[in-house]
Amino acid sequence: MRSVAEPIALAPAHRASSLAAPALVSMRGVRKSYGDRLIVDSIDLDVAAGEKVALIGPSGSGKTTILRLAIGLVKPDAGTIRIAGDYLWHEEGPGGLRPAGERHARKVRRSIGIVFQQFNLFPHMTALENVREPLVHVLGLPRKESDARATELLCDVGLKDHLSKRPAQLSGGQQQRVAIARSLALQPKVMLFDEVTSALDPELVGEVLRVVRKLAQASDMSMLIVTHEIGFAADIADRVLMFDAGRIVEEGTPRQVLKNPSNPRTQQFLRAVLER
Amino acid sequence: MTSSTFWDFLPFILMGIPVTLEVTAMAMAVTIAVSVILALGRNSELAILRWPAGFVIELFRGSSSLVQLFWAFYVLPFFGIHLPALAAGVLVLGLNEGSYFSEVVRSGLNAVPTGQREAALTLGLSPAYRFFRIILPQALPIMIPPFGNALVTMLKFTSLVSLVTIQDLSFRANLAAASLGQSGAVYGLIIVIYFALALLLAGAARLLEQWVNRRAGRLAPATSGRSRSTVPEWALGGAG
């Protein structure tokens, strides 16, 4: 397997300064239930420009739901969500906030990207076509330019030799790297990662984590990363949130939350994860 | 034929309902027997059983059901086999549908985990006991939903027997329409009756399904777990 040979061709980080900028994801009092089960319970969450936030917590605690709320795949029952300053489900008018629909959300969603646990590549397209899809049909780039750009993105994730392969011909790790390249194509300001390695065989986890780590270090994109890889979270996160039963139960630097957790739920969770 | 009206013929037509239901029930009984035999044949390790079962299935699925019916009715007598019309009809419908349904039975039987068969074998249970007490109760819940579909298919299918003189709904409708000269009401009526019967049978099949599932100790019925995605609302919105 090829590792990431070429450097990620993205702007260098200016972390210290960008941390002061306004939040790129901002949730206020966000609530979501399925049936009578409250899954996300009045969450306030900010991700600053350039900030890398890791989200940890037990299975079923609502981490995926938070990401799906952030990108508008799920509509909250209450609360507001802003992406790069724009309300996802509301329009700002002279009379204050008015509820808005899917059409409005589509515009706001442009500045945020997500990588799914299950890749969700388009199976009838090659790796190159998958990445080219948004370049051609969203940005409207000419064919030649979008091909060049897609090739570049795939090279950055170490897939130079697999451009014309279909997802079925790629390993899980390679598929996930195509998915990462595809969601970077629109140059989102915020990227969401939902346990991007948990569907992979253990020997393929490393190659995907390397790509995400490199991206985290080289770009000034904001990131919200759900992961069970504690070492990885400690490495790349500026801030760690511990999630349990739909609430943020602990929050702080990786050192605080992962090394010296104060909340018993966090202590218990970390013990369980590290003992695996 | 002077002044007979639609209403004069109504009882005559309605008397076709029990006939249609009877033919459906009999043909369904044949379907069950045929499909189990064919499924076991196809699952057999002996080529001498497997091959004929496959042949029967291909034969009945491959040709037109109406031709099969006419063949049984008009051609078999030339070979000295005189089946009453009802027997010919029920047999052909049952063999035809049974050839399709055998596939359902087979996949139902094959869905029982091998561990279960092996456990039954090691316990030294008799083949009949293994089949009826171990395999069948587990295979049954899987087969019930397609059985409901087959039941409705059979109901519609029985209309063919009107063409070999069985006095079912369709036969009586034809007769009434011919005598009345105005056929719209007659055919409209029996179409609605067929549809009502189809709904009835489908409902009965659903009840059966629930009952079997309860007995098998399942909470969620196998069919209601339609994990299919439906088309999301946004994809139907105006131009993007």
Next chain:
Amino acid sequence: MNSAIWDWGYAWSILPDLLDGVKLTIVATFFGSLISFGLGLVWTLVRLARIPVATPAVEFFVQFVRGTPLLVQLYFLFFVFPNWGLSLPPMTTGVLGLGIFYSAYAAEIYRAGIEDLPLGQWEAALVLSLPIRRVWFGIVLPQSIRKILPVLGNQVIGMFKESALLSTITVMELLGQAKALGSLDFRYVEPLTLAGAIYFVVSYVSARTLRSWEGNHAVGS
């Protein structure tokens, strides 16, 4: 007696008439299929669009057509159309009947093909902000069609066999010819056996061809 059961000379002599019938069967199947594909698409679009009155009406119509016998539907069209001043030739009525009947099944096939698409595909398309037109024509339909085509193929084979019902409304397709020959010469063995054999050979070969084609064109290969 034994030699009289099957007469090769007679069988040979009726073959041209039967083949005339086959032609009509094929024509009926061809146009019946076209109508069913087109109408089925209309039903599917109306169902998807969730239009207040139209969608439930189509929903009911599809269930109704699927819940009643093709034979009776054919009678209805054949005897009732003239009452409405629509005197169509039997063949046209038959083709329409086949088309309408199978359009209800085609609608189910289209819907299943579209709804079988994993939810993740819709979500990936949504978060990439693809225009809705592109989602349908670039993501959804190319994948669904691969699932839909083989099933539609099977439906055509089914229609080929079921088109024998058109003989009941006086269309001289394959079975119509066979029955006419049978009652003319009072010899049913050869015409009905040959007709059955022709139905079998055509549909068996078609089904085999379809299956091997399907094997070569599975999704993602």
